[in-house]
Amino acid sequence: MPAYIIVQVDISDPQQYEAYKKLTPDTVKAFGGKFVLRGNPVEALEGSWDHDRLVMLEFADKETARKWYYSKEYQAAKEIRESAAKAKFFLVES
Template identity: 30%
Template sequence: MTALVLIDLTVHDLPAMTHYEGSVIALARRFGGKPLVKELHPEIIEGQWSPTWLVVLEFPNRQAVRDFYDAPDYQPLKAMRQTAATSNGLIVVGE
């Protein structure tokens, strides 16, 4: 089943985040990931959620997401993202 990763970011360092984005997409592709959404101005239709930068990535399955997230090559990129932005992320699995 397809797994989607939803990430809500508040970016504090745009140049660093831009560098992260360019590097992380190529790495995600090695694990079957592909970007579906990068929305800088999401439209809120209900509730209190107020993401400022929303990203959705698609992976073949949940294990591919975990393999990507735990990959040694991703760890320095993850540290870069955590310095450049505050984020929330989750995995959802489709049918």
């Protein structure tokens, strides 16, 4: 069953965040994942949205999504992201 990682991001250092964005796609691809969307700005049709960016990744299943998130390869990129942005990651199955 497909699984999705949904991420809300607030960027504090755009230049450093660009470095993170360059590293992440190869790590996602290595686990058979893909970007469903990488968007900003987000238009709130109901409620409010006060974040800089919304990202959605798709993986074959939750186990693979977790393996990607905790992988050595992604952890190196994550370290860069943590110095450039605050993010919340959510894992859901379809």
